[in-house]
Amino acid sequence: MRTIDLRGRTLSPAELLAIVPRATEARNEALQVAAQLVSDVREQGEAALRDQAARFDGVTGHAIRVPGEHIRAAVDGLDPEVRAALEEAIRRVRDASAAQVPSARVTELGAGARVTQRWQPVTRVGVYVPGGKAVYPSSVVMNVVPAQVAGVRSVALASPPQRDQEGRVHPTILAAAGLLGVDEVYAMGGAGAIGALAHGVATVGLDPVDVVTGPGNNFVAAAKRAVAGTVGTDSEAGATEILIVADDTADARLIAYDLVSQAEHDEQASAVLVTDAAALAAAVADEVERVAAATRHRERVSVALSGPQSAIVLVDDSEAAVAFSNAYAPEHLELHIADAAREAARYTSAGAVFVGSHTPVSLGDYLAGSNHVLPTGGQARYAAGLGAHTFLRPQQVVEYDRDALADVREGIVALAQAEALPAHGEAVTARFERSGESAGQGAPGAGA
Known part of the structure; x- marks a missing residue:
């Protein structure tokens, strides 16, 4: 997995969107x-x-x-x-x-x-x-x-x-x-x-x-x-994504297993780790190599992890980790951080959020009760998973009686006139005219 070092850099939202790892050509x-x-x-x-x-x-x-x-x-x-x-x-x-x-x-x-x-x-x-x-x-x-x-x-x-x-x-x-x-x-x-x-x-x-x-x-x-x-x-x-945010309290071995578990889906799968702990990043890189070499679909996993869509991202602190994750908007977001349950509220853009080291994406794939059909490619910034x-x-079902319509009649006519759509107002005033009278002749409020 390649390393993206963002330490010491202050990036705007647009710059973050441009730098997140994606397989755009594919x-x-x-x-x-x-x-x-x-x-x-x-x-x-x-x-x-x-x-x-x-x-x-x-x-x-x-x-x-x-x-x-x-x-x-x-x-x-x-x-x-x-x-x-x-x-x-x-x-x-x-x-x-x-x-x-x-x-x-x-x-x-x-x-x-x-x-x-x-x-x-x-x-x-x-x-x-x-x-x-x-x-x-x-x-x-x-x-x-x-x-x-x-x-x-x-x-x-x-x-x-x-x-x-x-x-x-x-x-x-x-x-x-x-x-x-x-x-x-x-x-x-x-x-x-x-x-x-x-x-x-x-x-x-x-x-x-x-x-x-x-x-x-x-x-x-x-x-x-x-x-x-x-x-x-x-x-x-589309092709699956996992982004894991981890700090120095995390278990590098478990992170490696979770990254590999999603990489085995497809050569285009994305596996990303974001951390402010350089020692953890190095340990995860070693563990990923070991776990990937031993798994059944090692060739597929190797292609996915070495592709442009996968990376270990080094950041300065938790604020930078939150900003990067929300810009990436992953399909699956795992939080391996201290006080993950409280911190989860800060991570607003993800298809699904998996909180703590005992809540792997594999759980969501099968028996969590949540749905595993989730937005990819950054769409979690504005789209929801399947449900x-x-x-x-x-659908809104609107029901007004005559008196209720009368209460808003003048406002409708005023707005219709303001929008140069007088027939809209006439459609309302017609309901208060006697049969056979034309709009604007003799009916209370006609044309008003």
Whole structure:
């Protein structure tokens, strides 16, 4: 891992944004490629999906719409220990997601003047579950459960066809879908799958969805940008990120394990340590080398840790650490610092915050109850992670009676005149005219 030494420097917010480690070239390339893949699916439908499956997944002749018996067989064949873990994850995420559904609220603005705030679920959702370098049944849970809690009636799930499974979706992903009652599953992956969910593919029975969600690599994240406006999307949950803020009280060994745990996702994964303790930084560098060399995906980890997106950042003090972290706005933020619970309030920009040495990101990936589909690429400065709220639309229901409208009639007319939109005012005054009278003739307040 490279070292970025910021000690002795006072950086403005703009300078911090410019200096944070990012794999910008990879993201820019992904935007161009993903847009073309989405366009191909929109224009060519199933033919494009099959072409992309052959090119990227090494699969041909597979069933894109997964037969129901495959899902049922996957549930029946699921390892009991994995099933128990998935069922517990479902329970925890369901409980935590329920807290994200607001109750309807009625505001009485006066006699007969009422505005009701309600939250309506979208009708149909498409969720994407990655399946390239790893298998992610946990992502099935993280996407589907909040949608169900929000009240979504129709869920379509997409995941890449697997060459070693004869072109089928991985059975563990199918089993997770089956446990949640999802029976509409498609064997399609990457940016093309995002395009298919957004635009629909009639020949395989896929109707367009209203919202597309789910994690993936940079191409999947870029594809969401390509379909934005056609459908709603969650934040662009691309290649994973972990930023750890640590001081001299931290355990270098645990930090190393946590950095490597996220680096094993993908060669584009970002792993960053920010510390004001130079001795800790050196110890972590040594531990990372040891842990990475012993892990199963050491080659992938090595590429991720040596890339421009990963670094050890040296800062002067805790204030500088806070400023750097908030500028970076990581997907996952771990705090290995003294009094972490109190200090956490200062870290305002992160997809999720993991407080203390016994709260690793791995916990959030599986069984914390929180959602692991989170914004990447700095989007946590303005975007939220996936939750029940992702699938809800706030609506205001306005109800005024005649007297309540009369109370604000003159103000509406005055503002309409000020904006040179007199018909707006006339639409109100017309309600106080006798039948057959024209606006401005004889009705109380007409034209006022």
